[in-house]
Amino acid sequence: MRGLMQDRSLDVGLLMRRVDLGFRHKRVVTATASGETVATWGDVVDRARRLSAVLDVLAVPESARVGTFGWNSQRHLELYLGVPSAGRVLHTLNHRLFAHDLIHIMSDAADDVVFVDRSLLGTVWDVIRAVATVRWIVVMDDGGDQEIPADPRVVDYEALLARCPEPAAATYVDENDAASLCYTSGTTGRPRGVLYSHRSIVLHAMLLLGVDSFAISERDVVMPIVPMFHVNAWGLPYAAALAGAELVLPGPAMAPTDLIQRLSRHRVTFSAGVPAIWRGLEPLLGTVDLSSLRTVVSGGSALPEALSESWERATGVPITSSWGMTETSPLVACGRVSSVHDALPADARRRVLGQPGPTVPVVDVRVVDGEGRPVARDGTTSGELQVAGPTVAARYFGADPGASSFTDDGWLRTGDVATVDEFGYLRIVDRSKDIIKSGGEWISSVTLENELMAHPAVREAAVVGVVDDRWGERPWAYVVPAAGARIDEPGLREYLRERVASWWVPDRFVVLDEIPKTATGKFSKVVLRDLAGSATRSQPA
Template sequence: MHGLMQDRPLTIPTLLSRAETNFGHKRIVTGGTTETVATWREVAPRVRKLARVLESLRVPAGACVGTFAWNSQRHVELYLGIPSSGRILHTVNHRLYREQITFIVNDAADDVLFVDRTILPVIWPLVASFDTVRHVIVMDDGGDMPLPDDPRVLDYEALLAGQADGPFETPIEDENLAASLCYTSGTTGNPKGVLYSHRSVVLHSLLLLGADVFALSERDVVAPVVPMFHVNAWGLPYAAMQSGSDLVLPGPVRDPEELVSLLSRHRVTFSAGVATVWRDLVPALRRHDLSSLRHIACGGGAVDDALSSAYEEAIGIPLTNAWGMTETSPVVTTSRLATHHDGLDSDARRLLLGTPGPAVPLTEIRVVAGGVEQPWDGQSQGELQAAGATIAGAYFGADSGADAFTADGWLRTGDVATIDEWGYLRIVDRSKDLVKSGGEWISSVALENAVMSDPRVREAAVIGVVDARWGERPLACVVPFEGVDLTADDVRDHLRGRVASWWIPERIEMMTEIPKTATGKWSKQTLRQRFADPAPDAD
């Protein structure tokens, strides 16, 4: 016997309807050279006009529509208008290599591209390599590149102006229809497509509102610093529509001082980004009033305690870690203080918040080694696997990635982890980043955190390099703060007593910057290529 409840599909048009009717007065702020402010009451008609534009351009139902855009009001309109019209929103990271961009656009078979004018110089030279793109629609965000004299190039605002407002012509009745597409970073091969459904997007946006997740509410002012071209900005724009939060978007702003000023001026209460972004903002923190901030979510890797301490000292709150992947929508865990942590002192609380934490509702995690699920004892290590309604069950496109999923349907994340008795996750390392020296494992994450506990160190990344005697040894790439005189011996002295003696690297490379991936993570692949050869004085 089935329940007797109304069968209403979970679809993205319902998010727009809620934002317009319940929160029509709430703001969407876009930073940039000229800051703009609009309300949902003003944005909603533009979204419906956008859907009509796609009809007028004869974009097929179910086709992918690519976007190359910053965090902005117009990008929010694309987040809503494309999937609400029965097409697939395909956000593309313009910071990827040219070859990767071409592969992604062609693999998705994008029919139309929407491009911010400031990004057009990157994309237009690649258009000839795109097999299926019929139109490039330019959104003028202040860029100075002249528009190409080409009939395929159209203007966003002119297209909207030519449409009348009205309801969506074809209601989305199947919540399992594809809504959006995002590709992984492709650090070990071609990027893989992750195809989200309307249902998964709505469910993920709802779970972010949970009191033990991000606790977003109508009183919040949410500023996603994480790019909207990366995993739907962690679902935060959609969550803001659900909760009625004001939405503050940086636009093309990347300067740390301007970004901190934006957070301060608009009294932002919640923000999220990767550790490299938060690290860049540290020097500007004390020059602005950030007392409105109640939660700063940090993802994309471990939260080193030195960085979290810097925030706690400057603005009164530490960073809170969250863990996820493109394949997981992305949030699977986020840290929080539970009742059994009430006796912890302030330092221990900060360290706990710097760990990934327990699984959020609707998701499950487990650790598997040798085909056996490991106990939740905080010690037993294995491959982290995840399952749930917001987690991919297969890849889209040319690479099915079948080996990334277990026989019983769990996602194999590639992370090595432990889970304690309370369900709190700790990432030991990426499986490919562990260093096996003399038959024993060294965690690159733990060693990096130990190096960065030195207040003279700005960044540190650890990789494994071939060693004739031990098989592999750790190599530490270290970036001192500007104006600091730091030597390799200083780093080794700092590590003594903080890690096992055999963890201390013989090779320490002092650098001015750690190379980053297109999503702001450390590019260890680049470091491995750079330091593949043995040191000149190696035995």
């Protein structure tokens, strides 16, 4: 027997109707090259509906992929809403990827039309021109000074909107229809497409409103520093629409001074970014009033405890960790202090917040050993982390379905090594490809990095395994000194021996001006392994 409830679609159009219901007056602020623009959510929704009509004028087929190269901006937000609600698929593109990867991604997706911020034209024009399927290139003039190429396919965003003063006719969208597409960063191979449904987007937005996750509410001012070209900006634009929260979008103004001034000026209450962002703002803490902040979330890579402690000391707000993947919409787990932690001292509570924490509702996780058997939920026994749920990919889009990334019973194999305790709290030990096996025993590069970055002389640290004739692998540490500091290698070794097993201490410490980063702000272990390989090959036999 089936239930007798209404069969109403959970689609992106629902988010716009929520805005119409009571949030049309709320603000959306966008940083530009010359200052800021301010619109209302009502303006954004109205223009998004007209944008749907633009896609009709351009004869974009149903379910066609609509590529975007854009910063976090009002126009990109309009694309977030207008493209999926018109029955097309929003395809956000990361302009920081290598050109050959972007050409592969756009060709695999068969993008029909591409929207691009003018300031990014010089970066991506040759890529766009190399993709045969692109029929139209819509330039969004964000104040950039890049010359607009003389190409018959190029049209202006605002000129197109002016041709469509009325919204498009309502389009029926099934909640299981494709809404958006994002490719993985390709850190373990060629990037692969994750195709989100309308249902997964709405469910994920609802999860972010939960009091035990991000608790986004109508009272919030949300500033997503995580880019809108990567994993739906962690769903924050959609969650803000659903809740009626105000948005502050940093646009191309990503310098630490710009970001911290904007956090203060607009009384931002909630912000999210990768550790590199929060580390960049750390020296500026105390220079502005950040008393409005209630939550600062970090994700994308392990959160150094010292960084969270520094933020709490300066602002009263420790950084909260989270964990997820492109394949999981992305949020799976979010740091939270539960009732079982109430008796812990402040430092211990902050450490709880610094771990991924328990999973959000509707997402299941399991940690299994090499035979696929669940490991003990004791917080110490590690295994492969696997996830499943309605916001988790079932397979990849395009030429490579990635069958090996999914178990026979439909769980996503994350590639992370994790533990889970009796209260359901996750701890990521390492990426399976980054964990170091030395003399038959495992060494966690994440633990070593966190301990090194807790040292006052170390600003950044990344650890990789290097082939060793005797032990199989040994750890090497790459470190960036803190401002005005000098790396004392014997002192670092002694410092680590007091905190980890002696055989974990890296064999080499290499001082760099900056740790190389991936296109999404994570430490590039691939580059570091190449550096280590070059160093070992150059050593005399």
